[in-house]
Amino acid sequence: EAQVTQNPRYLITVTGKKLTVTCSQNMNHEYMSWYRQDPGLGLRQIYYSMNVEVTDKGDVPEGYKVSRKEKRNFPLILESPSPNQTSLYFCASNPGTEVNEQFFGPGTRLTVL
Amino acid sequence: GQQLNQSPQSMFIQEGEDVSMNCTSSSIFNTWLWYKQDPGEGPVLLIALYKAGELTSNGRLTAQFGITRKDSFLNISASIPSDVGIYFCAGPLIQGAQKLVFGQGTRLTINP
Numbered sequence: 221e222a223q224v225t226q227n228p229r230y231l232i233t234v235t236g237k238k239l240t241v242t243c244s245q246n247m248n249h250e251y252m253s254w255y256r257q258d259p260g261l262g263l264r265q266i267y268y269s270m271n272v273e274v275t276d277k278g279d280v281p282e283g284y285k286v287s288r289k290e291k292r293n294f295p296l297i298l299e300s301p302s303p304n305q306t307s308l309y310f311c312a313s314n315p316g317t318e319v320n321e322q323f324f325g326p327g328t329r330l331t332v333l
Numbered sequence: 334g335q336q337l338n339q340s341p342q343s344m345f346i347q348e349g350e351d352v353s354m355n356c357t358s359s360s361i362f363n364t365w366l367w368y369k370q371d372p373g374e375g376p377v378l379l380i381a382l383y384k385a386g387e388l389t390s391n392g393r394l395t396a397q398f399g400i401t402r403k404d405s406f407l408n409i410s411a412s413i414p415s416d417v418g419i420y421f422c423a424g425p426l427i428q429g430a431q432k433l434v435f436g437q438g439t440r441l442t443i444n445p
Contacts, residue, residue: 251431262437262438263423326375
């Protein structure tokens with residue numbers, strides 16, 4: 221089954237404790253993105269990747285890092301999480317240049333205390 | 334800052350009613366997208382619009398690309414319980430770019 225998977229789905233952590241949210245897609249897609257969803261703000265893009273080892277900032281990259289060492293995986297790293305990073309995070313992938321073909325993962329709900 | 338403004342932010346309707354929502358921007362968009370997010374899931378693409386004035390349907394859903402390129406509309410006819418969710422408009426700020434911006438969303442609640 222074609223899908224985007226994220227782990228963990230739920231995470232509660234404390235300020236400053238490094239964490240990684242994994243994202244994997246099995247559709248051989250070139251492009252992958254990370255978004256955060258906050259009430260009243262919709263989804264905002266954090267980072268995106270156009271191919272292996274090629275990443276670029278979205279609208280809200282501060283406090284986040286990403287890597288794309290393999291085509292299928294695009295982990296989101298929070299080196300020193302803070303409470304304002306409490307949010308719902310979505311990974312997405314798309315096969316080509318048309319960003320509208322994005323497939324979203326199920327989401328990761330992160331709480332930073 | 335927020336690029337796309339959706340209205341209304343929430344709607345409470347009776348089953349069977351028609352629904353209208355819209356999305357406006359201060360910038361021109363060459364592609365308008367409408368997504369639906371079911372509770373506990375990621376957004377799913379409903380309709381994509383590529384041409385000013387275009388009217389596209391997907392079952393009971395109809396979306397229009399405004400002729401000014403600064404707005405879009407989504408209508409749902411004869412709503413049913415599974416229409417519940419959050420509807421987002423979205424678009425790429427730069428055509429062909431991977432940078433997608435979303436509206437705040439319209440939360441639809443249906444009373445059976």
